[in-house]
Amino acid sequence: MSTSVASTDRHDVPGTCHHDCPDSCGWITTVEHGRAVALRGNPDHPYSAGELCPKVNRLVRRVYAPDRILTPLIRTGPKGAGEFGPASWDEALSLVAERVGAVIDEHGGEAVLPWNSAGTQGLIQMSSLDRPFFAALGSSRGVGSVCGLAARSGFSMTYGSGRGADPSDLRHAELVLLWGTNTRLTNRHLWPVVEDARAAGAEIVVIDPMRTITADAADWFIQPLPGTDTALVLGMLHVLVRDGFVDHDYVAQYSTGFDELARHVATWTPERAGAACGLEPDTIERLARRYGEASPAFIRTLIGAEHHEHGARFFRALGCLPVVTGSWRHLGGGLARSVGSWADVAVDDSVFDAPHDTRTFHAGQLGRTLTEADPAIHALFVWCGNPVVSHPQSELIRRGLARDDLFTVVSEQFLTDTAAYADVVFPATTQIENLDVIPAWGHLYLGWNEPAIEPLGEAVPNTELWRRLAAAMHIDDERFTWSDEELIGAALHDIDVEELRSTGFVRLPLPDPLLPYAEGGFATPSARAELWAGDLDPVGAFVPDHMPAIEGADGLGHGEYPLVLLTPKLHVRFLNTTYSRHHGELESGPFVELDAVDASARGLGDGDVVRVYNDRGELHLPLRIGDRVRPGVAIVPWGWWGAAQAVNALTNDAATDCGSGVAYLDTRVEVAPVTPA
């Protein structure tokens, strides 16, 4: 296998998928005369085993799509109109240096805001040299995220860190709970492992307020109302304690607070829990007994259940289950979420940090930040994200971006709905054009990504963008002189980089198998799992005084907006908003789905174009009457951009109970006929 970039013959180059997806598949790009002609899964990759997905199978077309941005662009029309003229790098860099310099002179560094998401989750292209760059400007800082932080902080309250089991170890389980995760869609390379477990006799249970394709493939589907799972966990704990499923030895050695927890859950009978989450008490009894009896039982979760106002507390409570039953003792027991934090054993990205102690804003609340920050933000840099489509309160984000007194710089591959608001757009490379290392969050292999082709046009990797911007703004830091290889080398430790580069992947230096808490060793100060402790807000955690989806959430009147709106990833061919412009015709387009009871109560028929609305906005969408949600719950899938209306116009941007994360699934709407004009 050759790894050279410039070659005229046909050769294969190993790489790793960069998308914000747990699978981080290994791939091989075939290059002919300098042009990528095929991309297929690397059959040697231990996790993805030669398969990619319906999104990335079309990646090469996206790389060469005629609408790729290949030069810097300077805005010529009104903000948002997407009218730009091509510019040279020198012109664009000078304009940014002049305008951002003027903002800093007039308003100070904190009038500048960097904003990124995980368009690539690569070690150096997602975030590295941006840190010394923005630190030198003294910019404000974005903290928080719409993805993963609420789950992590909830687990950390119980375990002291977000670390859990290797998801692939569920193959050893006798019972698998897929809790708030749509494995077959969002984590597809784990599904064969689930099927292996089932073939060996395991029962597969899905717990989700929506009937997903994963629920359809389960042995047992449990459908609580959205945002009520903490009550379900408390009801399960009640049964486990009452019926003697507690591993008292494990609990005594490795946890604190069991007695207080047991006293508390004594009041959470299956009847009380069932009333809160809309389930029969028998369902909770049976689920808890199955969980207590199975040896071992494995919980797999990702981020689906975190987008509620009590999202972190749910994960904090969920973490108690495998401690109470001692399921952490066994291979195939315990609980898996993102395994991203295990990458710390080989990756130290703090080498890119720079002292930067300025005001912070929640990155999940960009609309509020751009419209309410005081003093205001006057210069914004966006890379690796499309917040006008992907982030809640998207109309507020548009309003912020449309401000005349805001100068916006976007680095992108395509003219997204967000890039359309930029003053200057810089052209970004795709994964087959840049070097990177990918720390995965769904398995324990680190991936290497060798560039397969030269960058198209004048596109540059993000690292090179920061180098050029630093030079244009006269910012000195030794790290701007480092090559991409040197940046990677500085951040990796305890791993054979040559082996990683030649094979394309290497397992993190961790015990195999990984049994993280078989003998305690939690990362809390006491080294014990904290089932109940004063500094963990246990009352808030275990007495959800209101179930957000049912009452009190979203700050919108429940009489006026009686439906809970779920806005899930239903799209097989999109990765968040990526690919929707190019593969959108292959998906059906946005729609709203209701249960027949809710549709007929409103006089609505299948196929009618209806209004879906709340105080934040209004969409007109075709109605589907279906059986995926219960009465009281509506679905509008998301991800389309361009001409399509974005459902995040309606969603709630309140932070979750850990201060980070966003409760975008605690959104209330009404659905009604379109009234003739």
Ligand SMILES: Nc1nc2c(c(=O)[nH]1)N[C@H]1C(S)=C(S)[C@@H](COP(=O)(O)OP(=O)(O)OC[C@H]3O[C@@H](n4cnc5c(=O)[nH]c(N)nc54)[C@H](O)[C@@H]3O)O[C@H]1N2
């Ligand atoms: N095809 C495809 N794959 C993807 C993505 C994509 O866009 N397309 N996106 C990637 C990204 S960025 C991420 S973070 C992962 C996310 O992976 P997942 O967490 O698996 O995906 P989500 O669809 O966000 O949420 C999973 C499920 O949580 C359910 N849910 C919502 N509220 C609740 C609740 O209160 N309780 C319970 N029990 N369940 C609830 C939803 O109905 C949904 O079916 O997927 C990744 N993979």
Ligand SMILES: Nc1nc2c(c(=O)[nH]1)N[C@H]1C(S)=C(S)[C@@H](COP(=O)(O)OP(=O)(O)OC[C@H]3O[C@@H](n4cnc5c(=O)[nH]c(N)nc54)[C@H](O)[C@@H]3O)O[C@H]1N2
């Ligand atoms: N309603 C609703 N909203 C959601 C979700 C949901 O389930 N429902 N899911 C949420 C989740 S889990 C997430 S993670 C977010 C994702 O939100 P975003 O990260 O904003 O969504 P993406 O579509 O992944 O946008 C990534 C962009 O980065 C660009 N990009 C890719 N690689 C590079 C690169 O190397 N350099 C540069 N400069 N740009 C690059 C791509 O072209 C793409 O436009 O959305 C969230 N929003």
Ligand code: SF4
């Ligand atoms: S998007 Fe996910 S499933 Fe598809 S190739 Fe990338 S890592 Fe694999």
Ligand SMILES: [Mo]
């Ligand atoms: Mo995500």
